[in-house]
Amino acid sequence: MSTLKTIAECLGVSYSTVSRSFDPKSRVGPETRKRVLDYAAEINFQPNLIARSLKKNETKTVGIIIPSLENIFYIDVLQHIEIALKSYGYRLLVSFVQHGFTTELECLELMKASQVDALIFMPTSRDSKDYILRLSKECYVIQLFTLFYDEVDSLIMNDVGGAFLGADFLFKQRHRRVLYIGGPDRVEGFIRAAKKNAIPADEVCIKDDWNITHKETMRTIQDFKPTAIFAIAYMAETAWRAIRSSKMDIPDDISLIVYDDTKWINVLDITAVAHDLKLLSEILVEHIMLKLRSPDNILPQPQKIVLEPFIIKRNSVKKL
Numbered sequence: 001m002s003t004l005k006t007i008a009e010c011l012g013v014s015y016s017t018v019s020r021s022f023d024p025k026s027r028v029g030p031e032t033r034k035r036v037l038d039y040a041a042e043i044n045f046q047p048n049l050i051a052r053s054l055k056k057n058e059t060k061t062v063g064i065i066i067p068s069l070e071n072i073f074y075i076d077v078l079q080h081i082e083i084a085l086k087s088y089g090y091r092l093l094v095s096f097v098q099h100g101f102t103t104e105l106e107c108l109e110l111m112k113a114s115q116v117d118a119l120i121f122m123p124t125s126r127d128s129k130d131y132i133l134r135l136s137k138e139c140y141v142i143q144l145f146t147l148f149y150d151e152v153d154s155l156i157m158n159d160v161g162g163a164f165l166g167a168d169f170l171f172k173q174r175h176r177r178v179l180y181i182g183g184p185d186r187v188e189g190f191i192r193a194a195k196k197n198a199i200p201a202d203e204v205c206i207k208d209d210w211n212i213t214h215k216e217t218m219r220t221i222q223d224f225k226p227t228a229i230f231a232i233a234y235m236a237e238t239a240w241r242a243i244r245s246s247k248m249d250i251p252d253d254i255s256l257i258v259y260d261d262t263k264w265i266n267v268l269d270i271t272a273v274a275h276d277l278k279l280l281s282e283i284l285v286e287h288i289m290l291k292l293r294s295p296d297n298i299l300p301q302p303q304k305i306v307l308e309p310f311i312i313k314r315n316s317v318k319k320l
Contacts, residue, residue, distance in 0.1 A: 011039060023089065051183035055298035062288060063093045065107045067124050071234040073260045079282035088289055090117075100134020108135060115139075118288045122146040140291045144284065147304070153291075155284050155305045157275055159259075160307035163189030165228055166257050166273040169311055171197035174320040175228040175255060176187050177204070179220060181239050182259065184208040190230065210235065221254075227320060228255035236265065236293070252316035261312055270316040273309050280307055
């Protein structure tokens, strides 16, 4: 079995040179690195990452906990974060919260057992507070998109501002009877936009329930008769299905704008309140690397980074 030592002997270089050649951040001449890696590939050699991690007291792994498999927005986020981490020589360990199968606490325990260097998580409550605070003493922890823990760093979107942006766009297209479908966390932005545009309260309908069904949405469309719908996150699919089941065409019969731009939203040419996921991932990973490389320079107060969403105008909103 080939080892770093035998490769060094075969190539006539030092053991440390061979070892450092597998680290993209180490200072090894490009010709020497290529020679080592080419020979390693030729003999099908893979370095023992676990042994190296134990020696350096790091795993070169960042964990991420996804709160739901239902929201395909998270898949796009994962892809961008993994690419950003790879440029620093880090791997991504993913764990999903699956109701009835895997709890958030079990995901946190997995990350602790895996000795991740940093953890990205998207909490839905403060139920894991005690565990999070203990874990944050062992590895760097940052929450993404949500702000349930004031005790750790966070990177969030201005979701209230994004809801205002989307609703204001609809009202400026002269829509007055607008149906909001989504959670209660962004209603404030929607209401603010309605007041700014002098829309009476009885001319908007707010369904701030993440669990509203396809049939309930259909009934609301039939009863309220909106000219436009603003659907938040994964509720976009519920809204789109309800519109199609109601035999209505977008945008001729009803307009639709959604919060979160995903691949299927793009394919269907639907206007969206979007985020620059590439930029978000780069900022997130750069922040993590800064903390990992300068652990003694962590600020006493948790930091909050806020990014602003924007509108991608397509052809799902008709001006009245």
